[in-house]
Amino acid sequence: MTTAILPTDSATVVDELLQTAENLRWEAGPDFHEHLMEEIYEDAARLADRAVVWPDEEPRFDLDRTIDRVVTSRIFGFPLMILLFALVFWITIVGANIPSQWLSNILIGTIYPLLHEGADAINMPWWLSGVLIDGMYLATAWVVSVMLPPMAIFFPLFSLLEDFGYLPRVSFNLDNAFRKAGAHGKQSLSMMMGFGCNAAGVVATRVIDSPRERLIAIITNNFALCNGRWPTQILIATLFIGALVPAYFAGLISALAVVFIAVLGVVFTFLVSWSLSRTMLKGQVSTFSLELPPYRPPQVLRTIGTSFVDRTLYVLWRAVVFAMPAGAVIWLISNVTIGGTSIAEYMINFLNPFGILIGLNGIILVAYIVAIPANEIVIPTILMLSVLVTGAHAGSGAGVMFQLDSMQETKAILVAGGFTLLTAINLMLFSLVHNPCSTTIYTIYKETSSKRWAAVSALLPLLMGFVLTFVVAQLWRLFIGPG
Amino acid sequence: MSTDEKTLNRPVIDSSACATCPMHNAGNLLKLGVDMTDWDYVLALAGNPNTGKSTVFNALTGLRQHTGNWPGKTVARAEGGYSYNGNRYKIVDLPGTYSLLSTSLDEEVARDFILFGQPDVTVIIVDATRLERNLNLVLQVLEITDRAVLCLNLIDEARRYNLEIDERRLARDLGIPVVPCVARTGEGLPELLKAIEGVATGEIVCRPYRLKSESPGIRHALDTLVPKIEAAYPGLPNARWVALRLLDGDQGIAQALRSGAIGELNQPAPEPQEGASIPLEVVA
Numbered sequence: 001m002t003t004a005i006l007p008t009d010s011a012t013v014v015d016e017l018l019q020t021a022e023n024l025r026w027e028a029g030p031d032f033h034e035h036l037m038e039e040i041y042e043d044a045a046r047l048a049d050r051a052v053v054w055p056d057e058e059p060r061f062d063l064d065r066t067i068d069r070v071v072t073s074r075i076f077g078f079p080l081m082i083l084l085f086a087l088v089f090w091i092t093i094v095g096a097n098i099p100s101q102w103l104s105n106i107l108i109g110t111i112y113p114l115l116h117e118g119a120d121a122i123n124m125p126w127w128l129s130g131v132l133i134d135g136m137y138l139a140t141a142w143v144v145s146v147m148l149p150p151m152a153i154f155f156p157l158f159s160l161l162e163d164f165g166y167l168p169r170v171s172f173n174l175d176n177a178f179r180k181a182g183a184h185g186k187q188s189l190s191m192m193m194g195f196g197c198n199a200a201g202v203v204a205t206r207v208i209d210s211p212r213e214r215l216i217a218i219i220t221n222n223f224a225l226c227n228g229r230w231p232t233q234i235l236i237a238t239l240f241i242g243a244l245v246p247a248y249f250a251g252l253i254s255a256l257a258v259v260f261i262a263v264l265g266v267v268f269t270f271l272v273s274w275s276l277s278r279t280m281l282k283g284q285v286s287t288f289s290l291e292l293p294p295y296r297p298p299q300v301l302r303t304i305g306t307s308f309v310d311r312t313l314y315v316l317w318r319a320v321v322f323a324m325p326a327g328a329v330i331w332l333i334s335n336v337t338i339g340g341t342s343i344a345e346y347m348i349n350f351l352n353p354f355g356i357l358i359g360l361n362g363i364i365l366v367a368y369i370v371a372i373p374a375n376e377i378v379i380p381t382i383l384m385l386s387v388l389v390t391g392a393h394a395g396s397g398a399g400v401m402f403q404l405d406s407m408q409e410t411k412a413i414l415v416a417g418g419f420t421l422l423t424a425i426n427l428m429l430f431s432l433v434h435n436p437c438s439t440t441i442y443t444i445y446k447e448t449s450s451k452r453w454a455a456v457s458a459l460l461p462l463l464m465g466f467v468l469t470f471v472v473a474q475l476w477r478l479f480i481g482p483g
Numbered sequence: 484m485s486t487d488e489k490t491l492n493r494p495v496i497d498s499s500a501c502a503t504c505p506m507h508n509a510g511n512l513l514k515l516g517v518d519m520t521d522w523d524y525v526l527a528l529a530g531n532p533n534t535g536k537s538t539v540f541n542a543l544t545g546l547r548q549h550t551g552n553w554p555g556k557t558v559a560r561a562e563g564g565y566s567y568n569g570n571r572y573k574i575v576d577l578p579g580t581y582s583l584l585s586t587s588l589d590e591e592v593a594r595d596f597i598l599f600g601q602p603d604v605t606v607i608i609v610d611a612t613r614l615e616r617n618l619n620l621v622l623q624v625l626e627i628t629d630r631a632v633l634c635l636n637l638i639d640e641a642r643r644y645n646l647e648i649d650e651r652r653l654a655r656d657l658g659i660p661v662v663p664c665v666a667r668t669g670e671g672l673p674e675l676l677k678a679i680e681g682v683a684t685g686e687i688v689c690r691p692y693r694l695k696s697e698s699p700g701i702r703h704a705l706d707t708l709v710p711k712i713e714a715a716y717p718g719l720p721n722a723r724w725v726a727l728r729l730l731d732g733d734q735g736i737a738q739a740l741r742s743g744a745i746g747e748l749n750q751p752a753p754e755p756q757e758g759a760s761i762p763l764e765v766v767a
């Protein structure tokens with residue numbers, strides 16, 4: 001047996017074998033696959049029939065089917081969907097306020113001064129305590145106090161909807177629209193995952209067989225508003241949109257504004273899928289069957305527990321990991337000066353004309369450059385840079401993120417930095433339509449093994465974001481005011 | 484269950500110690516990225532989408548992977564492990580698929596793992612309320628491996644629909660242990676663990692149901708091709724399945740033959756011994 005099987009020998013044996021198989025395939029004819037499947041189905045049906053005893057009569061009332069008739073109905077399906085998600089956001093917005101305040105009081109109001117006292121006590125050089133405490137610690141504390149409460153409310157609620165079995169019904173409702181857009185119906189599933197995290201949504205597109213439709217799903221996943229962007233949406237909507245109406249409506253209107261942005265994301269998903277399937281990615285739509293699982297009463301406590309550990313803490317950890325170095329960068333670009341002007345100010349002044357042109361400002365654009373690794377830190381960065389530019393909050397040094405005692409104070413800083421209602425609206429739009437975070441871009445590169453598609457996925461939404469905000473800004477200035 | 488329980492402990496003389504030796508296929512598993520350093524047996528969890536694979540996975544491992552009530556939740560492989568009666572089991576949770584015959588990425592992941600990974604036991608999770616459709620996949624898995632346990636999950640929902648499932652008959656027909664359970668509450672899991680142990684250690688020898696191939700075209704093709712494959716790869720446990728795939732024009736399998744990946748699979752499967760195997764009803 002040692003040298004009897006030479007590589008050439010086994011190679012010829014394999015070739016002969018494959019040749020025989022090929023010949024037999026011709027004999028068996030083109031229907032072989034169907035015949036085989038038929039046989040499997042027949043055997044399965046026979047075995048199942050032997051093992052299962054069906055109830056004598058159909059139950060008169062089928063709860064699952066009754067619920068399905070309502071939630072997938074042509075008339076009620078979509079309104080119910082929007083209502084449900086609006087409810088989820090409303091609970092998130094209203095519920096997150098108080099714990100956020102509370103966390104901010106502890107992390108920034110109490111611990112932050114203590115850290116400074118400690119640093120002074122051991123004579124830490126000012127630049128080191130600046131990078132460590134004013135940069136890294138404060139960025140992290142900000143991210144935790146702003147993000148933890150809404151995520152701890154939003155993710156369990158979303159998981160409960162998921163466990164109940166509602167998400168496949170959403171897919172069912174959206175399937176027709178996806179097909180008309182030239183995309184695969186299963187894209188609705190990866191889109192749903194994208195509402196949690198775009199990188200996870202991109203991985204979830206593996207359920208789509210056809211490479212063409214999978215690419216469409218990957219490129220458009222970014223339009224599903226990911227959790228890193230929810231806090232931006234929720235905060236800006238609360239500060240600027242909710243403030244337009246009397247206080248007792250504010251929560252509801254803010255929630256509806258966020259829902260509007262999320263729905264707009266879905267609309268963009270369709271539009272971009274549609275144009276991709278007619279330009280870069282032409283081809284046939286493939287069919288599939290979607291199983292509507294039975295409704296299952298969710299195990300509330302376990303779901304809350306697992307979603308807290310798997311999603312909330314996971315996402316928070318990711319945000320913290322990115323916020324710490326970003327905090328250091330923010331502090332450094334704000335404190336390293338060239339000719340008396342900090343690097344941050346140079347960047348802001350350079351980008352400001354373009355920012356103003358598209359209804360944003362230089363601060364927001366710098367924040368989006370700093371926040372490429374994680375969208376979560378956009379708002380902290382914007383606040384910090386606003387303080388730097390306006391010189392407000394004389395108590396803290398440059399590049400120091402500070403305690404925000406109230407929503408009003410946060411808003412005051414933003415307004416002092418040049419924020420208007422137009423800026424707020426365009427920030428919400430730009431937060432929806434811009435390049436995905438670096439993790440997602442890297443995931444796209446890994447999933448497609450193509451630098452080209454990774455670049456398309458990153459640049460296409462960025463370009464769209466610029467065009468969208470530009471158009472909104474021009475219309476606003478034309479019809480409403482200077483903004 | 485209780486009446487015949489003691490027969491489970493009856494020692495079974497197994498001639499092919501090689502195949503039941505825990506490390507006999509460690510090489511293949513290593514290639515698939517499964518680290519076997521600390522494990523005695525490896526299990527694969529297969530099943531249709533949304534039958535509760537992830538729930539079973541969590542229940543067995545004590546891990547808290549998020550499970551969701553929708554198909555396609557698990558797209559990549561999740562791994563975990565548990566210890567039972569002194570043996571350490573590694574579990575690989577495969578993506579849920581309706582078949583192993585097409586070419587989408589998730590089906591390929593599942594098929595390659597069962598074929599090339601040669602797990603010691605493949606636990607097939609089926610939804611008891613949708614047995615017929617689920618059996619399509621079960622039959623395909625049983626074409627590839629003969630070491631399998633059927634986990635009849637969601638039996639509580641079946642009861643709610645007044646479905647009666649004769650799991651003993653199903654076990655006899657399929658030739659593998661069938662364990663009804665409710666993974667969410669843990670009902671039936673002790674029996675599942677026991678059945679897995681039985682198959683892993685070779686105490687329970689499966690005689691899996693194989694497709695009958697009634698149609699003359701298929702039968703003729705198989706009769707010609709299977710002996711050739713068996714001659715080329717003596718001891719290959721799933722020559723028939725390889726033949727079916729070749730006849731279906733599966734380029735992945737043809738490639739595996741050319742590269743020699745299939746040739747490495749021909750360790751002898753444990754020989755079923757007359758009288759030595761245990762009546763399957765004991766675990767049902």
